[in-house]
Amino acid sequence: MYDKDLRKTRKNIHVSRALSRLKGSSHEYLQFLDIFSHKYTPDTVKAALRDLYNFNCEIKDIKGLTAALIRKNYNLQ
Numbered sequence: 001m002y003d004k005d006l007r008k009t010r011k012n013i014h015v016s017r018a019l020s021r022l023k024g025s026s027h028e029y030l031q032f033l034d035i036f037s038h039k040y041t042p043d044t045v046k047a048a049l050r051d052l053y054n055f056n057c058e059i060k061d062i063k064g065l066t067a068a069l070i071r072k073n074y075n076l077q
Contacts, residue, residue, distance in 0.1 A: 001042065002033050005049045012053050018062035032063055040074045047073040 006026060010016045022028050037045050048069035059065055 001037065002030060002045065002049065005046050006030065006033075009049045009053045012055065014055055014057065014059050015052055015062070018059040022062070029062070032066070036067070036070050040070055044070055044074045 006029070010019065010026070019026055019029055024031075033045055033049075048066055051069045051073070052066060055065075
């Protein structure tokens, strides 16, 4: 569901490095995004991926940052 958005987001070097540190890499991360799309709207998850693309420093916890961005975008609606 988010393959196209994730491909664009992975073009950011910081996101790409953070995803490569995960055990299952992007497959595990896609499952993580699917879990959040059930609780929040898919548009909110896509907006968080767009915000992640513009992130400009090292990311130590990609899942935590993504969860925070999803919650932030959900509260803006």
